[in-house]
Amino acid sequence: MVNAIKRTIVCFGDSNTWGYDAKTDQRFNDEIRWTGLLHAELGDAYRVIEEGLPGRTSVSDDPLFEGLAGIAYLYPCLMSHAPLDLVVIMLGTNDTKERFALTSYNIAQGIVRLAHKARGSGAGPAGKAPEVLVIAPPPIGAEYLNTPIGKPMGSNCSEKSMELSQHLAALLSGTDIHFIDSREYVSMNEIDYMHLDIQGHRNMADLVKYHVKRILE
Template sequence: MKKRIVCFGDSNTWGFDAKTLERFPEGVRWTSLLAERLGEEFQVVEEGLSGRTAVVDDPLFEGLNGLNYIHPCLMSHAPLELVIIMLGTNDTKERFHLTSYNIAQGIARISQKAKATTAGIKGASPIVLVVAPPPIGKEYFETEVGKSMGKDCDLKSAELSTHLKGLMQIQNTEFLDTKGIVPMNTIDYMHLDEEGHRLLSELVFNKIKNILSRERNVC
């Protein structure tokens, strides 16, 4: 049986292309590039949804609260070697009135819920890796997405990884920071372009290798 990894995220996991407003094809999305890097021994499950938040119900759109979906999602794909959670970009929206620390708290809550499932190998808790998404560029507000996102999304996004790192250390959850390594695009400044997907896949792949090698040494 292949070792299964679920990538649970928003439009940047789904593969939204801000240039065409469609989905990047396989071979471009970071999830499919990750699958190529991992090889035939692994199966990467793409569970990205545009607009998804960690814990917030969006009053404008239905079904975007990740907390409500994470448990059945993981159980449906069990048994899992690893769960990768990359959320937080949509939680910065002005209409949600969350601070950057509140957003980190929400991600900590959903990661804890993932760890509380029995979706891991032989009914154990799965290994969870939380990835802090690349910060939103300040120029986003002058693009079309600024109307929907509202003010100060870039500021909250830039502060998120610091709070997340601290909470994941307390929670003893694997953490990966993309800040300063993986850039957003120069169209709406809140989605990955082809190069961003490539860099993210490389970063996540190296982290997974590190995690699994440590797990083997423990066993």
Template sequence: MEKRILCFGDSNTWGFDAQSGDRFPRTLRWTGRLQAALGEDVVVIEEGLNGRTAVCEDPLKEGLKGLDYFMPCLQSHKPLDLVIIMLGTNDCKARFSLNEEHMALSILRLAMKSKNSAAGPKGSDPAVLLVTPPPILPGYESTPTLMTLGAGAREKTLNLPARLEPYARMNGFSFLESGKTVAMGKADNMHLDEKGHADMARTMEEAVREILGLTKGGKTLE
């Protein structure tokens, strides 16, 4: 029986290429690479949205609050064996006035909606993997990225894993600090480049196989 994985995230799940301003091809995006690695018995569902936050309404653009769309998304794509949530880069923007604790609680609030959702196989609840994105790169303050993020963004993304992990474990969710193996690209300091997508795919594959008990199969990531 096939396994279904929902990848719920922002532009780094959508595949924004900061160098070109376009979208990376599916074969280069971490979600597409993950699909290739896991094989035909697994369905990897992309649900990335540029600018998405966990719970904040963005005053500059509508429709970016993940909380409003998360439950309909679960119900639309069920049955789901695993839901991967990777958010936090947009939540650190100065205009939202969130600190690391607020960011962690926001992501947790989103994840908690998976409980009693009956979005898993045979009316069960799906497993959840909470992933913190790689930190914003140092020196972003001297680049145009400062106009997007505001001050203090790097520190928030550096400190988020320590805040979110205890909440994840406490509520029965798996946790992954992607910044241990993956780095943002240098084009704008806040988006994955091609190497970052390849590294993210490898990191995600290892975690997904462990959570779902999958043996090695399908194509090997290059």
């Protein structure tokens, strides 16, 4: 008996893909993380690979921490998991940090650069282009400034994250890259205002599942 070939999805993101729990400063377990929920609900016909890294940016090298620029890791990441049917990219939250001095448009440009690199990676079946889905993350709440994360993040992060989705939508319009704005369906927690809580992971899983079905089936 020949086993059916599974559809493979790589979820490439930051701490909201890794599953950071702001309440405990630990990681949510598989049953709570949106990637784990997605895998459970898609079933055995799919393989969902988590590639979340706390602090990850799209293209910026962080002067305080090494290895966080997504652009440097994306190609080897995708090729190591190939062949892939879909690459889901959700980044931008960390790019708003004041020390990177990026505008919201610059952040969108970096994410779009990643998306095109994924599309042209040859990591799809038979060396073809995998499908790519870019998700604009939920905006950072303005209250983040009054939490312990406020000082490391710096100022104007919520404003930039609020503007990000409109720039992504405009830059990806007319391309062969899929895009969704999560803000209407998912919100950040009320602890540090920049991470998903349990309900946020549930909502994100539902949103991504719908679009996975739309794209791959």
